[in-house]
Amino acid sequence: MRMLLIHSDYLEYEVKDKALKSPEPISEEQKKGRLEEVLAVFMSVEKADETNPEEVVEKAVAEIKDVASQVKADRIFVYPFAHLSSELAKPDVALKVLQRIEERLREEGFEVKRAPFGYYKAFRLSCKGHPLAELSRTIVPSGEAVS
Numbered sequence: 001m002r003m004l005l006i007h008s009d010y011l012e013y014e015v016k017d018k019a020l021k022s023p024e025p026i027s028e029e030q031k032k033g034r035l036e037e038v039l040a041v042f043m044s045v046e047k048a049d050e051t052n053p054e055e056v057v058e059k060a061v062a063e064i065k066d067v068a069s070q071v072k073a074d075r076i077f078v079y080p081f082a083h084l085s086s087e088l089a090k091p092d093v094a095l096k097v098l099q100r101i102e103e104r105l106r107e108e109g110f111e112v113k114r115a116p117f118g119y120y121k122a123f124r125l126s127c128k129g130h131p132l133a134e135l136s137r138t139i140v141p142s143g144e145a146v147s
């Protein structure tokens with residue numbers, strides 16, 4: 001799993017076209033979204049994560065919690081982003097991992113939005129620009145080498 005974490009004044013998206021044959025079904029309301037004062041987390045779920053998705057979920061949640069506490073963010077935007085890795089997991093596994101991360105972050109008390117999975121989306125982001133505003137993390141299941 002590759003994550004790019006951007007502490008932002010806001011992140012907003014608008015769904016444009018399908019990027020998969022069968023993208024995640026979404027309501028009219030989910031076609032646009034915006035959160036202010038948010039830690040935006042762009043995530044590519046990777047092939048190696050398929051060996052132990054639940055472990056990757058827990059490690060990702062721990063990393064996100066750690067960064068959120070450092071930048072004092074209590075809102076998280078989970079953003080499916082297939083551009084951080086050349087070894088992507090299958091879409092059905094990736095969606096389940098991202099949905100579970102969303103659920104676990106809510107359980108941890110964060111306000112969470114997740115951008116729709118399987119679409120091309122326009123987005124606007126306002127990065128705060130402080131020293132911890134742009135971070136990346138790589139997460140691998142135990143026993144896997146980081147490539």
Ligand SMILES: Nc1ncnc2c1ncn2[C@@H]1O[C@H](CO)[C@@H](NC(=O)[C@@H](N)CO)[C@H]1O
Pocket residue numbers: 019020043044045046080081082083088089090091094116117118119120121
């Ligand atoms: N392994 C994976 N990890 C994260 N997201 C993944 C994925 N496999 C598929 N997706 C989703 O399907 C769209 C097309 O790849 C992806 N769309 C995007 O990444 C948009 N930024 C438009 O390019 C994403 O929603």
